[in-house]
Amino acid sequence: MRISMHIKYSSYLKSRSGKIRRDISMENSEENLASAEQLNLHTIHSRVESISETLRSAKDFSGLRAPESQNLIKECILELQSGIEECLLEFSDLGALGVEELDMYLEDANKELNFIEAETLNTCNEIEILSRSLIEDSSKLESDLEGLNCSLSFIKSQNQGNLKMGKEIARTISTGNPEVLDRTNEENKIKVLELDQQIEDGKGTLSTLQDLFYIFKRFEAIEQIEDILTGLKVLDLEGNCIRLSLKTFLPTMESLLCQQKMEYAIDPTAVDHELVIEVSDETMDLKNVEIFPNDAFIGDIVDSAKSRQFCPSTILEMGSSLEWLVRKVQNQIVSCSLRRLLVKEANKSGHSFEYSDRDEMIVAHIVGGFDAFIKLPQGWPMLTCALKLISLKSSESHSRAISLSFICKVEEMANSLDVQTRQNLLSFADAIKAILVQQMRSEL
Numbered sequence: 543m544r545i546s547m548h549i550k551y552s553s554y555l556k557s558r559s560g561k562i563r564r565d566i567s568m569e570n571s572e573e574n575l576a577s578a579e580q581l582n583l584h585t586i587h588s589r590v591e592s593i594s595e596t597l598r599s600a601k602d603f604s605g606l607r608a609p610e611s612q613n614l615i616k617e618c619i620l621e622l623q624s625g626i627e628e629c630l631l632e633f634s635d636l637g638a639l640g641v642e643e644l645d646m647y648l649e650d651a652n653k654e655l656n657f658i659e660a661e662t663l664n665t666c667n668e669i670e671i672l673s674r675s676l677i678e679d680s681s682k683l684e685s686d687l688e689g690l691n692c693s694l695s696f697i698k699s700q701n702q703g704n705l706k707m708g709k710e711i712a713r714t715i716s717t718g719n720p721e722v723l724d725r726t727n728e729e730n731k732i733k734v735l736e737l738d739q740q741i742e743d744g745k746g747t748l749s750t751l752q753d754l755f756y757i758f759k760r761f762e763a764i765e766q767i768e769d770i771l772t773g774l775k776v777l778d779l780e781g782n783c784i785r786l787s788l789k790t791f792l793p794t795m796e797s798l799l800c801q802q803k804m805e806y807a808i809d810p811t812a813v814d815h816e817l818v819i820e821v822s823d824e825t826m827d828l829k830n831v832e833i834f835p836n837d838a839f840i841g842d843i844v845d846s847a848k849s850r851q852f853c854p855s856t857i858l859e860m861g862s863s864l865e866w867l868v869r870k871v872q873n874q875i876v877s878c879s880l881r882r883l884l885v886k887e888a889n890k891s892g893h894s895f896e897y898s899d900r901d902e903m904i905v906a907h908i909v910g911g912f913d914a915f916i917k918l919p920q921g922w923p924m925l926t927c928a929l930k931l932i933s934l935k936s937s938e939s940h941s942r943a944i945s946l947s948f949i950c951k952v953e954e955m956a957n958s959l960d961v962q963t964r965q966n967l968l969s970f971a972d973a974i975k976a977i978l979v980q981q982m983r984s985e986l
Contacts, residue, residue: 586694586741587694590690590744593687593745596748661775672754672757672758673758675754676755679750683744683747683751686740687744689740690740690741690744693737774787774788774868775787777816782823783818784819784821785818786816786818786819787815787816787817788814788868788872788875790812790875790876790879791811792812792813793880815834815835817831817832817833818831818832818833818834819864828844828848830844831843831847831867833871837878837879837882838871838875838877838878838899839878839899840870840871843870843871843874846870847863847866847867847870876924877921877924880924881897881899881922882897884923885904888967891968893968893971894907895907895967895971902917903916903917903918903932904916904967906974908971908974908975908978910978910979912935912936914931914933915932915934915935916932916967916970917930917931917932922965926961926965928964928965929965929967931953931957932953934949934953935949948981952977952981955977955981956974959973
C-alpha cells in the first residue's frame with residue numbers, strides 16, 4: 543500500500559511539474575513532504591513495536607499460575623488415590639496366584655515399564671531440541687528487531703536533511719526539472735522496500751517461534767495425558783490428528799458367568815484398540831473419533847463430546863477433555879466386550895443369540911420361528927439390571943396365525959417376570975419360550 547502511494551505521488555508530480563505556478567509557497571511544499579515522511583516512519587515504527595510486544599509476551603509466558611498449579615496438584619493427588627484404590631481392588635486376588643503365574647505377571651510388567659521409560663526419554667530429548675531451537679530463534683528475532691529500531695532511529699535523525707531535500711524538491715518543481723525528484727522518489731521506494739522485507743522476515747521468524755511453542759506445549763500435554771490415563775500411549779501427534787494406543791483391562795468373568803448360570807471359561811484380561819482423534823487446527827474443536835478394531839459403538843460418546851464443547855485451550859483443559867473421552871470409550875469397550883463374551887458362551891447352551899452394540903440389543907432366536915428382541919439396560923451385565931423384551935416377531939410361515947394382541951400379551955407377561963429371572967440371559971430366554979408355548983396352547 544505504501545509503495546503504491548509513492549508511485550501515484552511520483553506520477554502526479556511528473557504530470558504537474560511543468561504546470562505548477564511559480565508563485566506556490568515553498569513553505570507549504572516543505573510541510574507537506576515532511577508530513578508524508580513522518581507518516582511512513584510512524585507506520586513502520588508501529589509495526590516493529592507490535593512485533594516486539596508479541597515477542598515479549600511470548601517470552602514472558604510463565605506457564606500455569608499459582609492457583610492453577612495448586613488445582614493440578616490436587617487433581618493429581620485425587621487421581622493417584624483413585625488409581626491406588628483401583629489397583630488394590632483389581633489385584634486383591636494376587637495371593638491366590640502360583641509362583642509361575644506371578645513371575646510371568648512381573649516379567650510382563652517390567653517389559654511394559656522399560657518400554658514406557660524409553661518412550662519418556664525420547665519425548666524429553668525432543669522437548670530439549672525444541673527448547674534449544676526456540677531460544678536460538680528468539681535471540682535472532684531480537685537481534686533483527688534491534689537492527690530495525692536502529693535503522694528507524696537513524697532515519698528519524700535525518701529529519702533536517704529530509705527537510706532540506708524537501709526544499710530542493712520544491713525548488714525543482716518550481717523550476718520545472720523533475721529529474722532530481724524522480725531520483726529521490728526511487729531512493730525512498732528502495733528504502734521502504736528494504737524495511738518492508740525486514741519486517742516480513744521478522745514476522746516469519748515470529749510465526750516459526752509460535753509454531754515451535756505450540757508443538758512444545760502439545761508434547762507437554764502428551765506427557766501429562768499419559769501420566770494421567772492408565773493403559774494409554776500416544777502413538778502419533780501430527781497435524782490435526784492424535785493417534786492413541788488404548789489398553790482396556792476387563793474385570794474377571796468368573797463371577798459374571800456364575801451369575802448368568804454359565805460354565806466358566808478362560809477369558810481375556812485386556813483388549814487393545816487404536817483411537818484416532820481428529821480436531822480442528824485453530825480452535826481444537828473435536829471433529830471426529832475412530833476406533834480400531836471397530837468392535838464397540840462410540841457414536842453416542844462422540845456426539846456427547848461435541849455437544850459439551852470439546853475445545854481445550856490450555857494443557858489442563860486438554861488433559862481433562864481427553865481423559866473424559868477416553869474413560870467413556872473404555873467403559874463402552876468393557877461393556878461391549880463382556881456382552882459379546884456372554885453371548886458367545888450362551889450360544890453353547892443350545893440357544894441362538896445375536897448381539898448389536900449399536901442398538902444395545904440382543905436378538906434371541908427361539909425354536910418355533912420367533913425372534914425375541916431384548917433391550918439391554920445401561921450397565922448390564924456388570925450391574926444387576928433387568929432385561930426387557932421390547933419386540934417379538936414371528937417368521938413368515940407363522941405370521942398369519944399369530945395376532946398382534948397375542949404378541950403384546952407375551953411381551954407384557956415376559957416383562958412382568960421377577961427381576962432375578964430377567965437379569966439372567968438364558969433364564970429370560972427360557973421364560974419367553976415357555977410363555978409362548980403356554981399362550982399358543984391356550985389359543986388352540
